[in-house]
Amino acid sequence: MSQRNTGVTSQVVNAHACPVREVLDRVAGKWSVQILVAAAHGPIRFTELERSIDGISRRMLTLTLRNLERDGLVTRTVHPTVPPRVEYELTSMARELYATLLSLTEWAERHRVTIAEARAAYDAEHAPELLDV
Amino acid sequence: MSQRNTGVTSQVVNAHACPVREVLDRVAGKWSVQILVAAAHGPIRFTELERSIDGISRRMLTLTLRNLERDGLVTRTVHPTVPPRVEYELTSMARELYATLLSLTEWAERHRVTIAEARAAYDAEHAPELLDV
DNA sequence: CGGGATCCGCCCCGATACTG
């Protein structure tokens, strides 16, 4: 099967499942969201993305951009100038998605502390048994 | 460092980054969302989850539930009856998250066709070069 | 400048078997 790999396992299998997975398969990659954020305010060049994201490798930047382009979330425009100039821009579809992600951001910030506490409590409850005795 | 693995790489590194990643790290797992969906309407037993999700292994069901529990998204209640009876239930925090996921669902369904077309176009444009010559 | 190609480690997840 000549199906390309987009980032998270199995497109085919989960197709029938809830559509949320479709979104997640597209956005759950380690860098996808940060790229969308960085490109949210207008066209941006490859190197600008590379510097603004911090920690990303050229490889992953390229791969993630390709996947986003493939899914119609970003457009890639090549300006055939002497030093090559490539600009990436969000599609309207991607800008809608970006807006939607904001409600997730909200949720995360509202419950960030609670989650941290829940983790600490869980770890305190389950880890010591290994060291204690 | 005794930090547990929750599903998607690096908690520490991305802590400073956008909080969306925090949510995704928690939900991007292959089964997390389906479990949240299955448990959305009320307490549900382990085996009920296992049967209602279809395709999930006992192992992954357990692991994903543990992570959700650790993050405070589900509660685990053990009834010490003769055949053991364990019920999982969403916390209010998780129900809020579930509601938020609905806007993602919407987005996915609105653009599902467009995305599929974008993919087909991209693949048609980039794949043939390998076979053609 | 904007990539592509390759090698490799790590973690996610599946399959199977065993337990209280």
Place this chain on the structure above:
DNA sequence: CAGTATCGGGGCGGATCCCG
């Protein structure tokens, strides 16, 4: 019924080098 333990594959992502 509700898990745990172990083995193993696959793919995501990092590092490095090379190209037009």
